[in-house]
Amino acid sequence: MMYQSPRITVEQLADGIAKFTFNAEGSVNKFDQQTLADCKAALEQLQQDKSVTGVLFSSSKDNFIVGADITEFLPIFQRDEQELVPWIKQASDVFDLCEDLPVPTVVAIRGFALGGGCEWTLACDYRVGDSSTKIGLPEVKLGLMPGFGGTVRLPRIIGADNAMEWITTGKDRNAVKAQQEGLIDAVTSPEKLEAVALSMLQDAIAGKLDWQQKRAVKLQPLKLNKTEATMSFSTAKGMVFATAGKHYPAPMVAVQTIEAAAGLDRAGAMALENQGFAKLAKTDSATAQIGLFLNDQLIKGKAKKAAKTASKAVNKAAVLGAGIMGGGIAYQSASKGVPAVMKDINQQALELGMGEATKLLAKQVERGRLDAVGMAKVIASITPSLSYDSVKDADIVVEAVVENPKIKGAVLKETEALLSDDAILTSNTSTISINSLAENLSRPQNFCGMHFFNPVHRMPLVEVIRGKDTSEETVAAVVAYAAKMGKSPIVVNDCPGFFVNRVLFPYFAGFSKLVLDGADFTQIDKVMEKQFGWPMGPAYLLDVVGLDTAFHCTDVMAAGFPTRMAKLDNDPVAAMYQANRYGQKNGFGFYAYSKDAKGKPKKAVDDASRELLAGICHNATEFSAEDIIARTMVPMINETIRCLEEGIVASAAEADMGLIYGLGFPPFRGGPLRYVDTLGLANFVALADKYAHLGEIYQVTDKTRAMAADGQRFFP
Ligand code: NAD
Numbered sequence: 279m280m281y282q283s284p285r286i287t288v289e290q291l292a293d294g295i296a297k298f299t300f301n302a303e304g305s306v307n308k309f310d311q312q313t314l315a316d317c318k319a320a321l322e323q324l325q326q327d328k329s330v331t332g333v334l335f336s337s338s339k340d341n342f343i344v345g346a347d348i349t350e351f352l353p354i355f356q357r358d359e360q361e362l363v364p365w366i367k368q369a370s371d372v373f374d375l376c377e378d379l380p381v382p383t384v385v386a387i388r389g390f391a392l393g394g395g396c397e398w399t400l401a402c403d404y405r406v407g408d409s410s411t412k413i414g415l416p417e418v419k420l421g422l423m424p425g426f427g428g429t430v431r432l433p434r435i436i437g438a439d440n441a442m443e444w445i446t447t448g449k450d451r452n453a454v455k456a457q458q459e460g461l462i463d464a465v466t467s468p469e470k471l472e473a474v475a476l477s478m479l480q481d482a483i484a485g486k487l488d489w490q491q492k493r494a495v496k497l498q499p500l501k502l503n504k505t506e507a508t509m510s511f512s513t514a515k516g517m518v519f520a521t522a523g524k525h526y527p528a529p530m531v532a533v534q535t536i537e538a539a540a541g542l543d544r545a546g547a548m549a550l551e552n553q554g555f556a557k558l559a560k561t562d563s564a565t566a567q568i569g570l571f572l573n574d575q576l577i578k579g580k581a582k583k584a585a586k587t588a589s590k591a592v593n594k595a596a597v598l599g600a601g602i603m604g605g606g607i608a609y610q611s612a613s614k615g616v617p618a619v620m621k622d623i624n625q626q627a628l629e630l631g632m633g634e635a636t637k638l639l640a641k642q643v644e645r646g647r648l649d650a651v652g653m654a655k656v657i658a659s660i661t662p663s664l665s666y667d668s669v670k671d672a673d674i675v676v677e678a679v680v681e682n683p684k685i686k687g688a689v690l691k692e693t694e695a696l697l698s699d700d701a702i703l704t705s706n707t708s709t710i711s712i713n714s715l716a717e718n719l720s721r722p723q724n725f726c727g728m729h730f731f732n733p734v735h736r737m738p739l740v741e742v743i744r745g746k747d748t749s750e751e752t753v754a755a756v757v758a759y760a761a762k763m764g765k766s767p768i769v770v771n772d773c774p775g776f777f778v779n780r781v782l783f784p785y786f787a788g789f790s791k792l793v794l795d796g797a798d799f800t801q802i803d804k805v806m807e808k809q810f811g812w813p814m815g816p817a818y819l820l821d822v823v824g825l826d827t828a829f830h831c832t833d834v835m836a837a838g839f840p841t842r843m844a845k846l847d848n849d850p851v852a853a854m855y856q857a858n859r860y861g862q863k864n865g866f867g868f869y870a871y872s873k874d875a876k877g878k879p880k881k882a883v884d885d886a887s888r889e890l891l892a893g894i895c896h897n898a899t900e901f902s903a904e905d906i907i908a909r910t911m912v913p914m915i916n917e918t919i920r921c922l923e924e925g926i927v928a929s930a931a932e933a934d935m936g937l938i939y940g941l942g943f944p945p946f947r948g949g950p951l952r953y954v955d956t957l958g959l960a961n962f963v964a965l966a967d968k969y970a971h972l973g974e975i976y977q978v979t980d981k982t983r984a985m986a987a988d989g990q991r992f993f994p
């Protein structure tokens with residue numbers, strides 16, 4: 279053995295060839311600080327060893343290297359930008375060391391080579407992939423850009439246009455695609471991967487391949503004349519501006535860095551990359567997006583654990599109600615491999631449900647994600663039925679009939695009597711207490727809420743609502759089933775509105791009060807969309823949710839939290855509802871809706887809605903963007919904090935993810951609690967105090983005040 283550590287081994291093969299294997303103790307190889315230090319030590323040894331003729335890089339695992347160790351980022355990124363530049367430089371120097379080995383190098387890329395993993399391959403002379411290879415630079419998804427030489431080497435290997443596309447979208451490629459774009463030099467089968475890489479290395483050593491020339495290209499300025507450069511970079515900047523927007527600075531910084539470095543040699547270009555990386559590492563959006571990644575890992579980890587402790591594995595599901603939600607749930611279950619019976623009392627509803635599923639699958643086929651056989655298989659695994667008998671063998675039942683406590687109670691009771699003793703029963707209710715529904719059942723331990731969001735196939739969140747009698751085994755089985763359906767489950771305790779709607783309604787109340795005080799709802803939407811970053815402002819969101827549904831929910835919330843969420847006099851939501859303006863569903867709400875060329879609803883300002891509001895609101899008053907944001911967001915944040923303090927949601931991470939996955943909270947802000955951390959808790963308390971006179975939803979809890987005084991945060 280020429281070098282050995284718990285992460286890397288270097289062994290001698292025949293003819294002076296060294297085989298450098300990434301072989302971490304965990305399940306995957308990643309670049310943490312220790313691995314980088316080991317790489318440096320191993321490379322320095324290889325550099326000194328005159329007997330070495332060439333180096334073959336590989337991995338002992340199914341994946342090459344999945345990237346940098348993201349868990350190390352946030353504490354390191356707390357350092358000053360000036361300190362971060364030398365920190366990232368000492369890491370990127372290791373990649374230069376690899377590139378500067380005095381002998382040819384070839385890498386065999388199995389599975390993922392992402393981020394730092396991809397950048398390692400760029401530092402090698404030749405790259406060989408197989409059918410499992412997935413290679414790419416996803417750093418922008420974390421609000422960053424490549425920091426180990428990716429912005430320097432990739433444009434010099436595959437050209438600036440291609441490289442900017444890779445880096446600014448963060449999408450990975452398979453080996454064939456990467457070969458077509460000029461990154462991978464050979465593609466073979468997994469069995470032959472190392473043999474082909476070795477033979478390529480032997481050819482390079484024998485002088486049959488001009489590895490020095492290939493390497494030299496990476497050390498020089500980009501080969502672009504002035505006109506080409508102007509075209510390339512202005513097109514890339516235009517594309518990035520249109521797609522990423524101002525809230526996501528990383529792709530633009532990456533393009534600007536590549537542009538500024540185009541005329542420089544490797545050392546000059548690397549210095550610019552080091553600076554660009556350090557600058558992005560200090561942005562709030564990078565902190566938020568890295569936080570999101572870590573929170574998502576936590577949720578996935580909990581779901582994996584749940585699958586191990588679940589009371590039973592779910593292999594067969596049944597959905598009661600084939601409406602908007604039931605149809606979507608049955609489709610989602612079947613498309614992820616769990617067959618589902620879809621039961622309704624109405625034949626037409628069943629036909630509609632099957633029709634929707636077929637449309638969604640046809641779209642997948644159109645996009646090349648599914649073939650006709652796969653589509654037929656999914657459709658065959660949804661069984662429409664009018665008979666209760668068809669649900670009796672189900673491991674899990676998701677009730678999604680009309681939102682009426684009496685009907686739901688009767689349906690759940692009747693269903694429970696048919697099921698085996700260990701079958702699980704869940705309800706997709708949005709407003710009815712899980713504990714009260716459980717009163718209809720003789721096995722309440724097998725029952726919980728399973729709250730999906732509309733449209734089911736697109737919204738990642740499922741709230742799993744634990745009632746007071748729900749067993750932990752049931753919770754675990756439902757979490758595991760939701761994860762199997764490709765969803766992100768978050769377990770919450772029963773309370774009015776559960777978690778997501780409980781924090782959404784104070785936000786709507788803040789909006790209603792603003793409108794009553796004379797704010798223009800279109801201006802509120804504009805500020806909340808363009809400046810805060812919500813996909814829809816509150817008026818538009820209310821129209822999409824349905825003003826009838828929202829009106830009904832405000833009753834439930836007022837009954838649950840009578841002082842804090844009491845109904846407002848002249849609530850604009852109530853006024854819309856009473857004027858039969860239900861939103862998108864009947865074409866009129868705050869806005870009026872017509873169909874565009876593709877049949878999708880298109881909103882427009884409507885004089886009738888303005889007139890309606892003029893009758894109940896104060897005279898038109900100008901509010902600043904800061905005012906609008908504070909008056910809607912403070913109530914939402916306060917309620918999120920209350921849910922955390924009351925244990926409705928288990929952690930700040932899950933609270934943030936719930937609102938991102940369930941409501942589309944702007945990801946670059948990381949969630950409401952990360953947003954408060956970014957503002958600073960003391961600043962948030964001062965802001966809320968300014969509006970405290972408007973009502974209880976603006977008043978911070980005693981614990982929040984104490985945390986602020988103590989300098990605490992929600993995230994480390
Ligand atoms: P929907 O009106 O579209 O569908 C309800 C379906 O239930 C209808 O097809 C009806 O025929 C059927 N049904 C009625 N009684 C039945 C019975 N006894 N047995 C079987 N089927 C019966 O309603 P939806 O929007 O799909 O909502 C269903 C549930 O999901 C409600 O509890 C609702 O609160 C909840 N939910 C809705 C949304 C949403 O955005 N629509 C979001 C989350 C949760």
